[in-house]
Amino acid sequence: MAGWDIIFEPSVPPALILALAMTGIAVLLYSAYRRARGAPWRAAALAITLIALVNPTMRQEDRQPVPDVAAIVVDRSDSMNIGARPQEAQAALARVEADLKSIKGIDTRVVYVEGGSEGTDESGEGTRAFAALEQALSDVPRERVAGAIIITDGEVHDAPKNAKALGFDAPVHSLIVGRKNEKDRRLTILEAPRFGIVDEPMKLAFRVDDTGAEGQGKAEAPVTISVDGKEMMRTDVVIGQKTEVTLSLKHGGPNVIEIDAAPGTDELTLLNNRAVVVANGIRDRLRVLLISGEPHPGERTWRNLLKADPSVDLVHFTILRPPEKQDNTPINELSLIAFPTRELFVDKLDEFDLIIFDRFKRQGILPLEYLSNIARYVEDGGAVLDAAGPAFASPYSLYRTPLAAVLPAQPTGEVTLGGFRPEVTETGRKHPVTADLPGADGPSPKWGRWFRVIDSKVDRGEVLMSAPGGRPLMVLDHAGKGRVAQLLSDQIWLWSRGYEGGGPQAELLRRLAHWLMKEPDLEEENLAASMEGATLAVKRRTMADATSPAEVTLPSGKVVELPLEKTAPGRFEGRMPAKELGLYRVAQEGLNAVTAAGPLNPKEFADVRATDAILKPIANATGGGTYWVGENAADTPQVRGVRPDHDAAGDNWIGLKRNDQYLVNAVRQVPLLSGPIALILILGALALAWRREGR
Known part of the structure; x- marks a missing residue:
């Protein structure tokens, strides 16, 4: 393609020209005033001189047309x-691509906005169509x-607030799939605390809406x-209502x-009938009663x-002076106040989270009634x-x-002395x-030795640690609703002192206490x-040697089986x-x-009704149009190419701007008035002027 232009390349600075x-015009005006006969020829000489100085040139360019680029953004988010939205969107895309093939000079780029954990909504920002367009x-x-x-x-x-934010001057059209005036039920969390104290009341606020339907504020929905x-x-x-x-x-x-509202009469999806809140449970204060026997x-x-x-409130009941010890110390000098044994072991016993007996010896100080209360406390859920x-x-x-009714191991009456290293059993x-x-x-084991074990016979429960010869050392058991642990040695303190390198005393007792208090992790x-990125990870802990596959219910309601592989004992x-956004339920045995x-409550499902209200402002600002194409693929407007200064949208058509951009491969220039020719013309005009005036 060739292009012709006339350009000016002044030989001297424009100011001098x-x-x-101005000087020549002044002289010519004066000559005209004096009625000089050669004034027209002098004017011609001046004009030729000026034209020669601005140097007009005919330029020819060999141009290669460059196609314009149009982007088609196809929404494939979860909504x-x-x-039938996927099929309607595909039909509209096919119509648009068919029209574009008949328009020369426009390249088409199709980009998809994916949804779910593989797409753009992991951060909860919803459908980012304009981010995909920018990319x-x-x-x-x-x-x-x-x-x-x-x-x-x-x-x-992510619709921009104005057309300037787009970064280009071209129309943006929106083809809306779906139906006008759709109806749907959704549930919205209004107030949800991130933390809560275990076993303390916690308030949660939400609202159920039937969007687009009648009955707001009157009808009820089961939740x-x-x-x-x-x-x-x-x-x-x-x-x-809230x-x-x-x-x-x-x-x-x-x-x-999880808060789940029952389906309404008109539903687009049940995914937004459900909302999820994760609240971290915090124990206010752990109340522990430590009962020490022999020092x-x-x-x-x-x-x-x-x-x-610091989160533990400790009450330490210790027997410093057993009844058999007789001396002359007056009773009123042994303590300032009487120890509240009845208050501890009768009135407020159920307020303790854990009771620890440390080398307890029955000496008649605690009545059997109190110990019976402790047995009942365990049966009712205590530790x-x-x-x-x-x-x-x-x-x-x-x-x-x-x-004895809740203790899993009974003593044989023997105590074994001698150094040994505690061992973790297969069960342990x-x-x-x-x-x-x-x-x-x-x-x-790579830890220090102990030197005493109380020989016992295990009636029930599980032996997690043992001494040489298979003698039980740590026994755990479920008793009624509560739990009991027995440590059949008083030598664990050697680990805390670092004897022979010590051992994991603090970690072991921490786990033991948390198991007794029914922490889920133990x-x-x-x-x-x-969720590990875009992967669902399921972990099963069991005392069995094998386990069955887990049943995973996807957010869409589909149920799939997930085999579990052994990674360690138990x-x-x-x-x-995880290709879908939302809640995954896992069930197994x-x-x-x-x-x-x-996100727990994706913006993508906040409102799933089809709407043109979001994209219409940006379409109008760029000269584009907004069209509903869901009910009939034939409603998809025809695509045309339009000039920059023409309308880009009509009742049944949309236009794409033709920018007529090109690349210049070669340039040829020919001066319209060369120097010698200009000089001849100027001298000729002056000669004619002199001749005219010489008559």
Whole structure:
């Protein structure tokens, strides 16, 4: 393609040409005033001189047309998977691409806005159609952009506030799939605390809306509230009004609270009928009752361990003067106030989270009624840890009290002395209290020795640690609703003193205490689910040697089986891609776990009704149009190329701007008035002027 232009390349500065022109015009005006006969020829000479100085040139360019670029953004976010929207979007795309093929000089780029954990909504920012448009045109000069066509349900969450923010001057058109005036029920969280005290009331506020439907503020909707997959309550709420409910967290750490509204009469999707809140359970204060019997070197170890934790309220009941000790100390000098034994062991016993017996010896100081209360406390859900000393093998044993009903090991009456290293049993390698205990790996433990074990016979429960010869050393058991642990040696304090390198005393007792208080992370049978990027990870802990596949319910409601592979004794794991946004439910052998992919309550599902209200302002600002194409693919407007100064949208057509950009491959220039010719013309004009005036 060739292009012709006339250009001017002045031989001298333009200011000098202007000055010469002004001077010449003044002289010519004076000549005209004097009626000089040669004035016209002098004017011609001046004109030729000026033309020669500006140097007009004819330029020919060999031009190569450069095509314009149009972007088609196709929304494939999760809200576009509702109903027939995917098929409607595909039909509209096919029509647009067919029209564009017939328009020469426009290149088309199709970009997809994906949804779910593989797409752009992991951060909760919703459908980012304009971010995808910017990426598609990032390498295109702004003057070559012909325009953009967005095929979507209208739920776009990054629409710019004005056309200037787009960075190009071209029309943006939107083709809306779906139906006008759609109706849907959705649930919205209004107030949700991120933290809550375990077993204390916590308020949660939400609202159920039937968008686009009648009955707001009048009709009611059933709502189910579950925590960690277990149903906690059901209630009927007024649609369109704020609802507050009170519930309590049952354990420390993350608690997944799910609120589920029953389906309405008109539903686009059930995914936004559900909302999820993760509240971290915090124990206000752990109340521990430490009952010390015979004084020994390890008594201070227990006290130091418990007092080092600021969240522990410790009550220490210790027997400093047994009844058989007789001396002349007056009773009123033994203590300033009477110890509140009845208040502790009768009135407020149930307020304790854990009771520890440290080398307790039955000496008649605590009545059997009090010990019977402790047995009942365990049966009702309490926790007891017995760190036994030699007295456990004597007639003064704690086993010869009502507590025998909940203690899993009974003494044989023998005490074995001699150095040994505690060993983790095969059962203990599976149990969360002793699994992977630091120093326990290898053929022999890498920790210091103990020197005494109380020989016992285990009636029930699980032996996690043992002494040489298979003698039980640590026994755990479930008693009624509560839990009991027995440590059949009083030598664990040697580890805290670092004897022969010490051992994991603090870690072991921390795990033991948390297991006794029913922390989920220390449960023998536990199922956990979490998101690792775009992957769902399921972890199963069990005391069994094998386990069945887990059933995973996807956010869409589809159920798939996930095989679990053994990774360690008592531990199994499985992984699968998480392609959908929302809540994943995992069930296996009576256990349940829940986790969410992406944000807990995605903006993508805040409102899934098709709308043109979001994109219409930007379409109008750029000269584009907004069209509903969902009900009939034939409603898709025809695509045309338009000049920059023409309308870019009509009733049944949309236009893409033709910028007529090109590349110049070669340039040829020919002066219109060369120097010699100009000189001849100037001299000729002057000669004619002189001749005219010489007559």
